Amino acid sequence: MIQVAINGYGTIGKRVADAVxxxxxMEVRGVAKTRPNFEAETAVDKGFPLYAAVEERADRFEEAGLEIAGPVEDLVDAADVVVDATPSGIGAENKSMYEEYDTPALYQGGEDADLVDTSFNARSNFEDATGADHVRVVSCNTTGLSRVIAPLREAYGVEKVRATLVRRGGDPGQTSRGPINDILPNPVTIPSHHGPDVETIFDDLDIDTLGMKVPATLMHMHSLxxxxxEEVDASEVRDLFADESRLFQIPERMDIDGSGKLKEYALDAGRPRGDVWENCIWEESVSTVGNDLYLxxxxxxxxxxxxxxxxAIRAVLGEADAEESIQTTNETMGIGL
Ligand SMILES: NC(=O)C1=CN([C@@H]2O[C@H](COP(=O)(O)OP(=O)(O)OC[C@H]3O[C@@H](n4cnc5c(N)ncnc54)[C@H](O)[C@@H]3O)[C@@H](O)[C@H]2O)C=CC1
Ligand SMILES: O=C(OP(=O)(O)O)[C@H](O)COP(=O)(O)O
Structure with a gap:
């Protein structure tokens, strides 16, 4: 069994722990947190050994009645691989610790691309991560773009991508975030960081991206x-997407008109936390005009x-190829709406 450490148990870390x-x-060898809170309590309830990410603050867990298994260094030492899901920039600070214990590490999209040996999207470049010590799973938006671009490149070739990303201002639990009543060009400079980030997955891709932020928490929305x-009929593209396990094409009959109903559907379908692991493409929006595809x-x-x-865990350890890994992950998590 692959022993997995999760350092940083917030929005991403707690979901990765449950999926692992x-x-x-795979087994969750343990999770590391900086301070006791409701997520620390849930981790303990789930039976995940809890480690202190900051040794000087370990006493706080004891005071809160939470047993600590040891400092994060012990967890990193004991694990075959560590998933760093700490806030942007902290992963870079943790890199030397992972090197000291010779434990391969996965970082998240908030870290810089040059921190790692390779950036990662399972559908697009799984094999690049094999044997790598430092791998970055690209951000949610870059993941979403890569999953669509990979099959289009393989089937038809891509001359140019233009994407406008309407980004949620914060996650539902991020009460400190905004905007509250505004629409921000964000970043105001063009291209946004997403285009260059997608190029860490496809290094020869021509892509321009524009970003905005809006007062929403449920999901991002891309206009692509x-x-x-070549000139392709929209129905062919829909058929191509239908074969992609992490693309969900929302059929017209479902009457899902936005993020709110999508989340409601995920909850009704019994998804944990109402999670939507797939890109959700409005089927009616998939349109072609000459060589141009829109969605x-x-x-x-x-x-x-x-x-x-x-x-990415299987990729770095060379434990499976892309197809096997994606299939196992999909089946165990219940991916495929
Ligand atoms: N939330 C999102 O929408 C997405 C986030 N990401 C990326 O994932 C990473 C994590 O983001 P979130 O899970 O949203 O952040 P978060 O703030 O929800 O969770 C981070 C957790 O790490 C803890 N932490 C802080 N310093 C630490 C340290 N030194 N050692 C261990 N733990 C520490 C925090 O207390 C918190 O529990 C970032 O790189 C972010 O850019 C990627 C895709 C989507
Ligand atoms: O990586 C993300 O978005 P991004 O690709 O738009 O930077 C995640 O949604 C986290 O974004 P945040 O930096 O607004 O928390």
Whole structure:
């Protein structure tokens, strides 16, 4: 069994821990947190050994009645791989610790691409991570773009991608975030960081991205225009997407008109935390005009990178190829709406 450490048990870390627990070939060796809170209590209730990320603050857990298994260094030492899901920039600070204990590490999209040997998206470049010591699972938006671009490149060739990303201002639990009543060009400079980030997955891709932030917490929304290298009928593209396990095309009959109903559907379908691991593409929006393809897709920022982290664990350890890993992850998590 692959022993997995999770350092940083917030929005992404707690979801990765739950997904790892479902895998037939993996075990959660433990999770590390900086301070006691409701998430620490839940981790203990779930039976995850809890480690102190900051040794000087370990006493706080004891005071809160939470037993600590040891400092994070012990966890990193004992694990075969560590998933770093700490806030942006902290992963870079943790890198030397992972090197000291010779434990391969996965980082999240908030870290810089040059921190790692390779950036990762399971559908697009799984093999690049094999044997790597430092791998970055790209951000929710980059994951969402890569999953659509990979099959289009393989089937038709892509001349140019233009994407406008309407980004949620914060996650539901991020009470300190905004905007509260505004629409921000964000970043105001063009391209946004997403285009160059997608190029860490496809280094020869021509892509421009524009970002905005809006007062919403449920999901991001992408408006996508892909200039293909050939003229393709929209129905062919829909068929291509239908074969992609992490793309969900929302059928017209479902009457899902936005992120709110998508989340409601996920909850009704019994998804943990109402998570939507797939890109949600409005089927009616998939349109072609000459070589240009257009579509709208919803991206659930809190969860689409979770199966990617699970696959990246197998990739770095050389434990499976892309197809095997994606299939196992999909089956165990219940991916495929
Ligand atoms: N929330 C989102 O929508 C997405 C986030 N990401 C990326 O995932 C990473 C984590 O983000 P979130 O889970 O949203 O953050 P979060 O703030 O929800 O969770 C981070 C956790 O790490 C803990 N932490 C802080 N310093 C630490 C340290 N030194 N050692 C161990 N733990 C520490 C925090 O207390 C918190 O529990 C970031 O790189 C972010 O850019 C990627 C995709 C989507
Ligand atoms: O990586 C993300 O978004 P991004 O790709 O738009 O930077 C996640 O949604 C986290 O974004 P945040 O930096 O607004 O928390």
């Amino acid at each position: 627990r479902e895998q037939p070939d 225009n892909v200039t293909l290298e 709208f897709q919803g991206i659930h920022q809190e969860s689409d990178v979770v199966p990617e982290n699970v696959d």
